[in-house]
Amino acid sequence: MNHDDLRDWSKRAADWAHGYHAGLRDRPVRAPLIPGKIAAQLPQAPPEQAEGMEQIFADFEAILPGITHWQHPRFFAYFPANAAPASMLAEQLANAIAAQGMIWQTSPALTEVEQVMIKWLTQALGLPDEFTGTIHDSATTATLSAVLTMREAALNWRGLTQGLSGAPRLRLYCSAETHSSVDKAARLAGIGQDNLVKVPTDSTLSMKPGALAGAIAADRAAGFLPIGVVLCAGGTSVGAFDRMRDCIAIAHAAGLPVHVDAAWAGSAMICPEFRELWAGVEAADSIVFNPHKWLGAQFDCAVQFLRDPTPQVKTLGLRPSYLETAGKEDIVNFNEWTVPLGRRFRALKLWFTLRAYGLEGLRSRIRNHVAWAQEACDAIAKIDGISIITKPSLSLFTFACSTDAQTESLLGKINDDGRIYLTQTRHKGRLVIRMQVGQFDCTRDDVMLAPQVISELMV
Known part of the structure; x- marks a missing residue:
């Protein structure tokens, strides 16, 4: 396949996509749950010779019974992973460019459009101007980045070089209503599941501020090292909200940073009337929300706002000589704000979507x-x-x-x-x-x- 073929097949794919979306209401939303059925249709070894696109495309259509249709208008499961038409178009263009924005000089537009989109979203959600941020693949990665930063700040960044052996027992706090990504972060960051403290909630399913203060004090008395608090704004299970203002005040009084998981509900905060649900969030140190859930930006697109990016860059940043830009030592390289080195042009779909709607x-x-x-x-x-x-x-x-x-x-x-x-x-x-x-x-x-x-x- 060459670029001339790509032009022709892209037109056919666009026509196919139009028909697919037009006919979604006539399809069952969820795929039949028959393990192995789709795999059995595929050859068990790769082809030695090139195959024609007609056959490849036909085989693609043959696996559609195994697709659960996330863009179906009657998909009421989980949370949505929306793909507005403007976002789809932006993704086509980003795929065609196929730029790798690991550092500023490898495509300045990738970094600078991302910076502007973060600023637009800060304003859209009513957050203070001092927040900056970056785009991750998902909220799981953003939360892991925040927890790693909490860990290293508590250890004065010794964990990066010395490891965790010999370190005090670290403690992280959240409620049982937070997403399992917090549990995963505790596991992957070396904190351990047993050291993720699930603070009791009240009748509204909000974390009890007094219980948080008590847990922190008890852990310190036991010789443990509290590192931070993760709060919930729209929990995945039933949509619970922690009381941001009270819990953040308790955490900060104890000298602990706060990360807020608003992966789903954060999008709703473009509507001023809903902001009371997370009142006080402006005092948080880190906030994540997923425009790919409820704003129409195609998966993957998770935005992490940071009051001060310095601790996270100090934790995740690594700049060998081959990733330097001569004479531009202070330039922003977003790979230093997150876990992967490689970065797609995710900001483009935000730019298109926010403007198109x-x-x-x-x-x-x-x-x-x-x-x-x-x-x-x-x-x-x-x-x-x-x-x-x-x-x-x-x-x-x-x-x-x-x-x-x-x-x-x-x-x-x-x-x-x-x-x-x-x-x-x-x-x-x-x-x-x-x-x-x-x-x-x-x-x-x-x-x-x-x-x-x-x-x-x-x-």
Whole structure:
């Protein structure tokens, strides 16, 4: 395949994509769960000779039954991984350029567009001007970067050179409502799962500030070394929010930095009326949110805001001579702000998306999703045999049948039916079904089909 072939096949792929999206409502949302079925269709060894694109493209189409359609307007599972058309176009251009923006000089535009997009998003979310930041692949990487920075700041950066053997027992604090990426960060950063302290929550599922203060004090009395606090703004399970102002004040009084995981809910903060949910977040040291979840920027795109990037750059930065830019020692090289050296042009899709829809267009979508989720919740609450377990947190709520077995059976029926896709979680030991509204192109009719489907399958 050469570039002339690429031109022709790109046009065909664009036509295919248009038809795919136009017909998504006619497809079942979730792929059938039959392990090995797709793999069995593929040759078990690579081809020795080149194959024609006609056959390759036909084989691509043959695996579509194994695709769960994340852009389906009735995808109400997990959180969305949206791909607005403007974002798709930007990704095509970024793929064509195929620049590697590991340092500023390898493509100045990659770094400088990213810097401007961070500034735009800071303003869009109502954060203080002193915040700067960078784009990661996902919130998991951003949280790991924040936790590594907490670790090294607590150790006065000795861990980078001496390792952790002989270091004090490190302690990291969060609530049980935070995402499992915090657990993963504790494991990968050498802190250890047993040293991730899950602070008790109150009746609103918010971390208890007094319990946080007590845990820190008890650990210090035991000779442990507290390193930082991770707070939750819109937890994955049921959408919990920690009380930012109070918990950050406790952490800072104890000399500990704070990272806020707002991976999903952060996007909603472009709407001023929702900012009360994370009131006080402006005092945090690090915040992550995923524009690829609810702002339409195609996966992967996670933004980490930093009050002061210096500790993170000191932790993650490494500049051998072959990564220097002569005469530009103070230039920003974003690879020093995160784990990977290589960096794609992720900022381009933010630039295109923010301009193509505008903040007001994006706000309108989010406001609709929140309103439609409440409407769907009210309708589901009227179905015999179903109880609402957690009321809508923005656009996420949960419900259940009388027993776990009935709930599990209902969820299986819903997803096998194919018209909508929902997922489960456990809340206070109980199996519940999550419904989250957020797909970029969904309509009220799509959302209100959910109560209809659930009611039919309860019979």
